[in-house]
Amino acid sequence: IGGTYVEDTSGAPIDVVYPATGEVIARVHSATPAVIDQALSAATAAQKDWAALTGTERGRVLRRAADIMRDRNRDLSILETYDTGKPLQETLVADATSGADALEYFGGLAGSLTGEHIPLAGGDFAYTIREPLGVCVGIGAWNYPTQIACWKGAPALACGNAMVFKPSETTPLSALKVAETLTEAGAPPGLYNVLQGLGDVGAALVTDPRVAKVSLTGSVPTGAKVYAAAAAGMKHVTMELGGKSPLIIFDDADLENAVSGAILANFYSSGQVCSNGTRVFVQSGIKDAFLARLTERLKGAVIGDPMDEATSYGPMVSESQMNIVLGYIEKGQAEGARLVTGGKRLDRDGFYIAPTVFADVTDDMTIAREEIFGPVLSVLDFETEDEVMARANATEFGLAAGVFTADLTRAHRVVAGFEAGTCYINTYNLAPVEAPFGGTKASGVGRENSKLAINHYSEMKMVYVSMNDVEAPY
Numbered sequence: 001i002g003g004t005y006v007e008d009t010s011g012a013p014i015d016v017v018y019p020a021t022g023e024v025i026a027r028v029h030s031a032t033p034a035v036i037d038q039a040l041s042a043a044t045a046a047q048k049d050w051a052a053l054t055g056t057e058r059g060r061v062l063r064r065a066a067d068i069m070r071d072r073n074r075d076l077s078i079l080e081t082y083d084t085g086k087p088l089q090e091t092l093v094a095d096a097t098s099g100a101d102a103l104e105y106f107g108g109l110a111g112s113l114t115g116e117h118i119p120l121a122g123g124d125f126a127y128t129i130r131e132p133l134g135v136c137v138g139i140g141a142w143n144y145p146t147q148i149a150c151w152k153g154a155p156a157l158a159c160g161n162a163m164v165f166k167p168s169e170t171t172p173l174s175a176l177k178v179a180e181t182l183t184e185a186g187a188p189p190g191l192y193n194v195l196q197g198l199g200d201v202g203a204a205l206v207t208d209p210r211v212a213k214v215s216l217t218g219s220v221p222t223g224a225k226v227y228a229a230a231a232a233g234m235k236h237v238t239m240e241l242g243g244k245s246p247l248i249i250f251d252d253a254d255l256e257n258a259v260s261g262a263i264l265a266n267f268y269s270s271g272q273v274c275s276n277g278t279r280v281f282v283q284s285g286i287k288d289a290f291l292a293r294l295t296e297r298l299k300g301a302v303i304g305d306p307m308d309e310a311t312s313y314g315p316m317v318s319e320s321q322m323n324i325v326l327g328y329i330e331k332g333q334a335e336g337a338r339l340v341t342g343g344k345r346l347d348r349d350g351f352y353i354a355p356t357v358f359a360d361v362t363d364d365m366t367i368a369r370e371e372i373f374g375p376v377l378s379v380l381d382f383e384t385e386d387e388v389m390a391r392a393n394a395t396e397f398g399l400a401a402g403v404f405t406a407d408l409t410r411a412h413r414v415v416a417g418f419e420a421g422t423c424y425i426n427t428y429n430l431a432p433v434e435a436p437f438g439g440t441k442a443s444g445v446g447r448e449n450s451k452l453a454i455n456h457y458s459e460m461k462m463v464y465v466s467m468n469d470v471e472a473p474y
């Protein structure tokens with residue numbers, strides 16, 4: 001807060017547990033009302049001067065922060081692994097690096113954020129001024145703590161806003177490093193503050209009149225609550241929520257690529273990815289070969305100590321998330337899905353669940369309808385394109401969707417028919433900062449990344465300029 005660490009141990013303690021061992025490795029305290037007030041006051045004060053800088057000056061700070069994050073990638077990755085349990089093999093390439101990409105990209109855009117000139121009748125014209133919103137609140141999920149802190153912070157700061165960011169109580173550490181990095185890069189005190197706490201701290205931020213915008217990454221039920229609270233104060237929102245995305249594999253797909261896509265869509269980060277393609281629709285002609293090859297390839301997962309760079313598959317983030325996933329696995333079996341591989345907790349310390357594949361899954365089963373957020377892949381059979389499209393879209397969610405096929409026209413026809421915000425042809429789960437990311441239907445509102453994110457962190461003031469006498473009726 002205000003560019004420095006604030007200690008207030010009267011807030012409820014939050015233990016940080018290393019998911020690979022179950023050990024408590026750190027303790028933070030939930031922000032008290034006084035601390036929340038301090039952060040919002042610091043952000044409000046910092047925002048005005050920051051917005052008065054040129055975009056180029058603001059961008060320079062963000063790009064410097066990106067360089068610092070890249071220089072410290074290994075240390076930041078180790079911390080991210082402690083926070084989340086994700087293997088270092090992943091965090092070295094997907095977390096601080098992705099955060100740095102966002103800081104660099106939006107830092108680069110900051111100098112060219114402008115309004116436009118609009119010619120009108122009789123020589124009149126209008127112009128627009130792109131203005132920041134003010135103090136923006138970011139609230140994060142636990143699966144990508146560094147990335148989420150940067151994906152929200154970078155566009156917000158580029159546009160001239162200040163941010164108060166609340167990480168998930170499950171992974172409170174990494175966002176602190178993002179704040180430290182920005183401060184070191186020259187961000188003024190108070191521009192980017194981090195508050196710890198559970199949902200009550202998030203809720204206090206969302207209802208505060210000093211806050212102009214709320215960007216949440218979390219589950220659909222939390223999204224509904226936060227969106228409603230923000231609406232009461234007429235605040236801007238971005239909602240990055242959950243999903244149950246379809247991945248369709250046609251008979252003519254390249255088998256090896258389709259299996260790779262299904263692995264990326266279900267087992268990266270032990271399945272704790274919002275855009276995962278967990279309903280894998282496989283056409284009947286390729287089904288047996290697909291299941292055989294998938295099972296074979298999963299034997300190649302190196303399950304073990306996340307700090308060992310050879311490890312490619314780690315634990316679940318927490319004991320409670322592990323138990324939720326084990327509950328879904330039980331339900332899948334009880335409702336008649338065929339367990340092909342995995343399906344159990346591993347006999348070792350930490351919260352490990354074996355990569356799990358179900359076949360013969362039908363649309364009405366719980367595992368095909370609800371977001372599991374764990375390493376559980378469901379294979380559903382299909383025959384025709386029309387049939388699979390109707391089934392793929394028959395969900396409240398609309399975050400992502402993918403198709404594997406060698407038929408170019410079919411690929412484009414299928415993605416045109418998907419009710420989803422983020423679609424893939426012959427690949428899955430890539431999220432480069434240059435391209436918009438987000439969901440439709442219950443999966444969210446707004447987009448992160450790309451130039452589109454700028455519109456979610458700024459608004460346009462219109463100025464009408466008359467070049468003529470003013471005509472009035474009387």
Ligand code: NAD
Binds near residue numbers: 166
């Ligand atoms: P969650 O909804 O339980 O919590 C998300 C955040 O909201 C946490 O920081 C939590 O403390 C806070 N929160 C809870 N109640 C609140 C309230 N009433 N007011 C304000 N804040 C509140 O989600 P989670 O379990 O941390 O994360 C998993 C979920 O996040 C999954 O559903 C996943 O799909 C989703 N997710 C989505 C994306 C995306 O970009 N679409 C990315 C990652 C995760």
